[in-house]
Amino acid sequence: MTDATFEIRMQVMWNRLISVVEEQAMTLLRTAFSTSVREAGDLSAGVFDPAGRMLAQAVTGTPGHVNTMAEAVLHFITEIGRDNMFPGDTYVTNDPWKGTGHLHDITMVSPSFRGDVLVGFFACTAHVVDVGGRGFGADGKSVYEEGIQIPIMKFAERGRVNADLIRILRANVREANQVVGDFYSLAACNDVGHRRLIAMMDEIGLADLDALGDFIFSRTRAATQDRIAALPKGRWANDLLTDGYDSPVRLACAVEIAEVSVNVDFTGTDGISPRGINVPIIYTKAYASYALKCVVAPDIPNNWASLEAFTITSPENILNAPRPAPVAVRHVIGHLVPDLVLGALAKALPGQVLAEGAAALWNIHMSVRPVAGQAGRRAEILMFNSGGMGARPGLDGLSATAFPSGVMTMAVEATEHTGPIVVWRKELRPGSGGDGEYRGGLGQMIEIEPLPGHEFDFSAMFDRVNHPARGRDGGHDGAPGAAMLDDGTRLKPKGWQHVPAGRRLILHLPGGGGFGDSSRRSGAARAIDIARGYVTGEPE
Incomplete structure (x- = not known):
């Protein structure tokens, strides 16, 4: 042959x-x-x-x-x-x-x-x-x-x-x-x-599959190493604050680019949380490697050989939490790892890395039940929702898009079918994307109400409420998120909380950060933003 x-x-x-x-x-x-x-x-x-x-x-x-x-x-x-x-x-x-x-x-x-x-x-x-x-x-x-x-x-x-x-x-x-x-x-x-x-x-x-495996791995390894070889060599650090559970949590990393490998070290990150926002290192590795791959080799197949080039190190902390730490909503902190790593890469590759975005999914787990003394239906309902992505070099951020997780939005009809709730509103949130030469993606506004005779408890798993997505290279920050009842009662961004019968849960999902100086945004782009209702007034 x-x-x-x-x-x-x-x-x-x-x-x-x-x-x-x-x-x-x-x-x-x-x-x-x-x-x-x-x-x-x-x-x-x-x-x-x-x-x-x-x-x-x-x-x-x-x-x-x-x-x-x-x-x-x-x-x-x-x-x-x-x-x-x-x-x-x-x-x-x-x-x-x-x-x-x-x-x-x-x-x-x-x-x-x-x-x-x-x-x-x-x-x-x-x-x-x-x-x-x-x-x-x-x-x-x-x-x-x-x-x-x-x-x-x-x-x-x-x-x-x-x-x-x-x-x-x-x-x-x-x-x-x-x-x-x-x-x-x-x-x-x-x-x-x-x-x-x-x-x-x-x-x-x-x-x-030996010959096929050798073919896949040898070519993937060579292609990945070629991409790494073309990168600047050195060490770049970054940090960011997240909302945490009761108090802010600092995440820190250093990205070190060598000849044929890249290491991310999470020394300096805050310690293990007493609540279930901790991340096992296997999940931290997954999203740190993904962030590296997005920049270094996005078009190279994801397999053992391409992942082999990326190494992750960390002392014990919230991103390397040992058993038996609570980890139920590890995705909230874990989904912020790419923004953290990309921020370090942006220093190595200025002008080439997107701004921060909403990152963590705004998942809602609802436990719905009839009000005491009334007939009705019980149900456990899980709903995935996404804020806005950060603006990209040369492009606006994508709105209501799950980055870095990549999960799809659930159809409202499918969600309502699983239990006794009504989703009254699910639409883009005007003005939530950070201004810049390229605008951050928009978050969403969502309103959910239990059907008559029902109430529900829900688990809030939200971030970017007190620490919005930061803009890049002069771009403005995205809008922070918020959770409340329709009577104005403010809710916590994390933890189980109650929505009584007759009340609506209102969520304002965060927007992505802008990229570049807003004075350079074209008049045509601003006109489109106004025509489509993406902004609520003149830029700051």
Whole structure:
């Protein structure tokens, strides 16, 4: 076989592998019970070689799931053991330190056998609506309060589902049918990937994935190292303040660019919080690596070889919180890690990095119930909402867009279908994007009311309320967020709170920071802003 023929053959098989993991992810999207999965795409899916190195990921999925999954598979291999793996097996965990950072994410890994030969693994993750305990919120003081913990174990052995695990799940969660249904959806996701991979190998005549893996990794590694080699060399630091739980939390990092690698160190970050906003290092690594990749190699496939170039170090602190720290809403601080890292990269690459944005999702978990003495319906509802992205060099920021998580907005109709609430308003928030040569993306205004005869408690998981997104290179800050009732009562940005019958919850989501001196914004761009209602008056 000539070199050219080999290259073509490998490229065709690489494309086939991508189609395999895409179908794997689509299976989860189509069969999931939770709206966070089927509507918002809060999931990941990928295929790994027998050593547990990620070969390819599905396009659908969040960096927090994909990049933690890339490390999690190695934990599964170590704990299950190769001698205890059989065709038809599926393994599961929600261990925050060996999975994706908190208990609400379920990770499943399945070995893929061709005959009796292990040729790889499939893995997937998804956020389930409930894991028991306090519920999805920041109020817990240890991981033991936050829900049921599932150590790495077998969900199924040789195709036989662990019935005892299912019984334990049903006894510990509020929405048993949804949660158990999602477990089966995750298992089906991996099974579809396995069947498509074996069909591909049989069709092409592949005995294993070794040659394809070498092709993928060697080219990815070389391309990533070339990009790093072209960067300025040195060390750049950055810090930012977040709202925290009861008091602000300082995040700090230093980015050091070497010849063929980049390290991010989080020394100087504030210590472990007594509340559930702590971040296991596996999740911090995921989003720090994502930030680096966005700047260094955005068009290079995300796999073991590209992630290998990025190393993360940190002492114990809120971004490297050990067990049993509470971590339920680790995404709030974790989603601010890219803004932190990008701020350091902006000093290395002036004029080339976007401004800060809303970053953390404004997730709302609502526990809805009938008012005492009235008939009605109970429901656990999870709703994802996004503020504005920071402005980019040469482009305005995207409005109501989930960066860095990448999850989709849930349709209002789908959210209302899951429980007795009405979403009266969900629209862009005028004037929330920071002014600049390029304007920051807009946040949203959202109003939610329980149906007559109902009330709800909700878990606030908000940030950028007291510390808005900062502009870059002279751009203005984005507008801060706010949470309140329709009678004017101000609510806390974090923690479980109450919305009584007849009242509406009102959310003003934060906007992204502007980029560049506002005096350089074109008249045409300002006219469009006014015509579309993006601004409320003359710039400051």
